Amino acid sequence: MKAPFLIALLLSACTPKVDVQAPDTDGTDSDTSEPDVGNDPDTDTQEPLPEPDDACEGTLITVVGTDPWAQTASVSEVPTPSSDTFSRGDGVAWWSQDVPGAVTVSMSAQDHHNARVRIESTNAGVRVERLDDRSRWAVTRNITTVDGLSCDTMTVWVGLDHHWFAPSANRPTNNRAEVLFDGEEGWQAAYDMVASAQERVTWSTWYWESDFELIRPLGHATMSESQREGNTVMAVLEEADVDTRVLINRFWGENFDFTAYINTDSALRAYAQDSGDDFEVMLQGNVTEVSIDDTYDAVPQPISFLRRVRSENPDERAEQADVTARRGLDAVDAASWHQKGIVVDGAVALITGMNTKAADWDTSDHAVFEPRRMPFDADEDDRLEVAYGNEPSELDPRKDFSVRIEGPAARDVEDYFRTRWSQGIADDVLYADSATPLTALPAAREPSGGVPLQIVATMPEPFLEQTILETHLRAIEQATEYVLIEDQYFRAPIIAETLEQRMWDEPDLVLIVVTNAVSGSDPGLRWTVENDQRFQRFGDRYVLIQLVATDLYTDVGIFWDTVELLDVPIYNHSKLRIVDDVYVSVGSCNWNNRGYKYEGELNVAILDRPTATDVRRRVLEEYVGHYWAPFLSDDMQNNADILALAAQDNADIVQWWQEDGEDLDVSEAIDLWDTSVTYRTSGWAYPLDFGDDWFWDVGPDVF
Numbered sequence: 001m002k003a004p005f006l007i008a009l010l011l012s013a014c015t016p017k018v019d020v021q022a023p024d025t026d027g028t029d030s031d032t033s034e035p036d037v038g039n040d041p042d043t044d045t046q047e048p049l050p051e052p053d054d055a056c057e058g059t060l061i062t063v064v065g066t067d068p069w070a071q072t073a074s075v076s077e078v079p080t081p082s083s084d085t086f087s088r089g090d091g092v093a094w095w096s097q098d099v100p101g102a103v104t105v106s107m108s109a110q111d112h113h114n115a116r117v118r119i120e121s122t123n124a125g126v127r128v129e130r131l132d133d134r135s136r137w138a139v140t141r142n143i144t145t146v147d148g149l150s151c152d153t154m155t156v157w158v159g160l161d162h163h164w165f166a167p168s169a170n171r172p173t174n175n176r177a178e179v180l181f182d183g184e185e186g187w188q189a190a191y192d193m194v195a196s197a198q199e200r201v202t203w204s205t206w207y208w209e210s211d212f213e214l215i216r217p218l219g220h221a222t223m224s225e226s227q228r229e230g231n232t233v234m235a236v237l238e239e240a241d242v243d244t245r246v247l248i249n250r251f252w253g254e255n256f257d258f259t260a261y262i263n264t265d266s267a268l269r270a271y272a273q274d275s276g277d278d279f280e281v282m283l284q285g286n287v288t289e290v291s292i293d294d295t296y297d298a299v300p301q302p303i304s305f306l307r308r309v310r311s312e313n314p315d316e317r318a319e320q321a322d323v324t325a326r327r328g329l330d331a332v333d334a335a336s337w338h339q340k341g342i343v344v345d346g347a348v349a350l351i352t353g354m355n356t357k358a359a360d361w362d363t364s365d366h367a368v369f370e371p372r373r374m375p376f377d378a379d380e381d382d383r384l385e386v387a388y389g390n391e392p393s394e395l396d397p398r399k400d401f402s403v404r405i406e407g408p409a410a411r412d413v414e415d416y417f418r419t420r421w422s423q424g425i426a427d428d429v430l431y432a433d434s435a436t437p438l439t440a441l442p443a444a445r446e447p448s449g450g451v452p453l454q455i456v457a458t459m460p461e462p463f464l465e466q467t468i469l470e471t472h473l474r475a476i477e478q479a480t481e482y483v484l485i486e487d488q489y490f491r492a493p494i495i496a497e498t499l500e501q502r503m504w505d506e507p508d509l510v511l512i513v514v515t516n517a518v519s520g521s522d523p524g525l526r527w528t529v530e531n532d533q534r535f536q537r538f539g540d541r542y543v544l545i546q547l548v549a550t551d552l553y554t555d556v557g558i559f560w561d562t563v564e565l566l567d568v569p570i571y572n573h574s575k576l577r578i579v580d581d582v583y584v585s586v587g588s589c590n591w592n593n594r595g596y597k598y599e600g601e602l603n604v605a606i607l608d609r610p611t612a613t614d615v616r617r618r619v620l621e622e623y624v625g626h627y628w629a630p631f632l633s634d635d636m637q638n639n640a641d642i643l644a645l646a647a648q649d650n651a652d653i654v655q656w657w658q659e660d661g662e663d664l665d666v667s668e669a670i671d672l673w674d675t676s677v678t679y680r681t682s683g684w685a686y687p688l689d690f691g692d693d694w695f696w697d698v699g700p701d702v703f
Contacts, residue, residue, distance in 0.1 A: 175407030346441030625683025
C-alpha cells in the first residue's frame with residue numbers, strides 16, 4: 001500500500017492545509033449513497049473480514065486525501081488537530097466511540113480544488129456527506145494493527161479534483177514533450193519515429209494518401225517521382241518492416257461499401273485485404289446519430305473513484321462510494337473518427353491535427369510560392385513555375401500543430417488505439433477479417449526532464465468519453481490573464497458560456513481567437529456568429545483575426561508591366577489552446593460541439609509554464625511578423641492591442657496594393673516591397689468579421 005497523505009496532494013512542492021472542525025451534532029442529514037457495486041464488481045467476491053479484537057475502542061476512522069486518480073504523495077508534517085483526533089501515518093483518525101456525532105474535514109492542495117466532507121460514524125457504519133461540488137469520496141474497510149491489536153478500520157478516501165487535468169481520463173504523467181509548429185516539423189518527427197521503429201507502429205487518421213511525402217528536402221522541385229517516392233508514408237512504413245496497424249475513419253458507417261474509396265487508395269487497401277503480412281488496416285465508422293435541429297445530450301458515466309482507490313490499495317475491502325446516475329442518449333448520422341495519432345514501440349507518440357494527405361504539409365513560412373507544397377504527381381515544370389514565382393502553389397498554405405511525446409503517455413495514446421482496434425474486430429468493420437488482436441506493450445518510464453501532461457479524448461458510444469471537454473473547461477475556469485484559441489472553427493456553445501462568465505469574473509482576462517472566415521453556406525455560421533457576438537461586448541479585451549499569406553507577383557510586359565499583390569488565406573487547421581502561460585492543448589479536437597461531445601478526437605494537455613510561454617511567444621511573433629514583433633511583451637492586453645494594430649495595418653497595405661499597385665512598373669513595385677516597411681505586410685494577421693446573418697438554422701451539435 002502506498003503511503004497516503006493527509007487531506008492534500010502535491011504534484012509540486014507546497015504546504016498542505018488541513019482543518020478538522022469540532023464534532024458536529026446538529027442532526028444534519030448525511031449522504032448515504034449505496035455501495036458502489038455497479039462500478040466495482042469485485043465487491044461481490046470479497047472475502048469476509050476477520051473479527052476485530054474486543055479491546056479495540058470501536059472502529060478506527062481514518063481520512064486520507066488523494067488526487068482524482070487515488071494517487072498519493074509525500075507531504076510535510078501533519079499536525080494533530082485536536083485531542084479527539086490524531087495523526088495516523090499520513091492520515092487523520094479518531095475512534096468512533098470517542099467522537100460522537102460528525103466531524104467536518106477540510107482539505108486543500110496546490111493545483112487542486114478544495115474539498116470538505118462531513119463524516120459520521122453510526123451503528124450502521126460510516127455516513128459521508130460531500131460539502132463541495134468538486135471532489136469525490138469512497139470508503140474502504142480493513143482489519144489493521146493498532147497498538148498490537150487487530151482493529152476494525154474504516155478509511156474515507158477523498159479525491160480532490162485537479163484544476164487543469166480531466167479527472168475522468170488517465171492520470172497525468174511526466175513526459176518529454178515538444179510542440180511542433182507546422183507540417184514540416186511534425187512530419188519530420190513522424191519520419192524519424194518510424195525510421196527508428198523496432199517492434200510496432202500504430203497510426204490513426206481521418207484521411208490517407210499512400211504517396212503523401214513526409215519529408216521534402218532541398219532540391220525537391222527538381223526531384224523525379226521515383227526519387228521522391230522513398231519519402232512517402234507508404235515507403236517509410238514498408239522500409240521500417242515492423243508490425244504496422246492503421247486505423248482510418250469510414251464515412252457513413254458500414255452501410256455504403258463505396259465509401260472505402262473516399263479516403264483511402266489502392267496501395268493501402270491491398271495491405272488491408274491481405275492477411276498475414278504484418279501490415280493491418282481497418283476502416284471504422286462512427287455511428288453516432290445526432291438530431292439536425294436539437295442537441296446531443298449524452299454524457300459519460302462518472303468514474304469509479306472506489307475502483308481507483310482499490311487499484312492503488314488492493315488489500316482494502318470496498319464498502320461504499322459517491323455515485324452519480326448516467327443520463328440517457330438522444331438520437332441522424334453525423335459523426336466520424338477524427339483522431340490522428342502515431343505511436344512507435346509504445347514509447348514515443350505524435351499527437352497531431354494533421355491528416356495523412358498532401359494538403360496537410362507546409363512550412364512555417366506559409367509562403368504563397370512554395371514548390372514543395374505541390375501534389376505528388378505534379379511535374380517538374382509546374383513545380384519550377386511555383387519556385388520562380390510565376391504561379392502560386394496548387395495547394396494553399398496550411399497551419400497546424402503536433403506534439404511529440406516520449407514517456408509513459410505514449411502508452412496512453414496507444415491504449416486509445418487498442419480500444420478502437422478491439423472494437424473494430426468485434427464489430428467486424430471493413431477489413432476486420434484480416435486483422436488480429438493487438439497486445440499492449442509495457443509503458444515507458446517517466447524520463448528525466450519531463451513535464452506533466454495528460455492524454456485526453458472524445459470517444460463516441462459505446463465508450464462515451466468527453467475528457468477533452470473536461471480539461472478545456474477546467475483550464476478556462478483557471479484563466480486570469482489570457483486565453484488564446486487558434487482553431488479551424490469558433491463555434492462551441494458548450495464551452496463559450498464558461499469562457500464568457502470567466503471574462504466577467506476576471507476584468508483583466510484577454511481572449512485572442514485565430515480562426516477562418518466562414519461563408520454564408522456553412523451550416524455552422526449561426527453558432528459562429530453568436531459565439532463572436534457573445535465576446536464583442538468585451539471591447540479590446542477580445543481580438544478576432546484570420547491568417548493570410550501575401551507575396552508580390554510581377555511580370556515585365558512589352559507595353560505595360562503586371563503588378564499584383566497575391567493574398568491567399570492560410571487554411572487554419574489548428575486546434576491549439578493556451579491559457580495563462582501555464583497550459584497548452586494540441587490535438588484533433590476543434591472548437592465545436594461535435595468535437596467535444598461525440599466526434600472521435602485525441603488531444604494532449606500540457607501543464608508547464610516554460611512550454612506554454614515559449615509557444616505563446618512564438619505564435620504571437622508569427623502572427624504579427626518582423627515589424628510588430630519588437631512591440632510584443634508578456635503583458636497580454638498590450639499583445640492584444642499590437643495584434644489588432646498589425647491586423648489592420650496589413651489590411652490597409654493590401655488595399656493600397658489592390659488600388660494603386662497596377663500603376664507601378666515592376667522595378668518600382670519590387671523596390672517598395674523589398675525595402676519599405678510601409679508597403680510590405682508583416683506577419684499573417686488580418687481582421688475578421690463574421691457578419692450578423694446566416695442562412696442555415698440548425699442545432700448546435702451537428703457542425
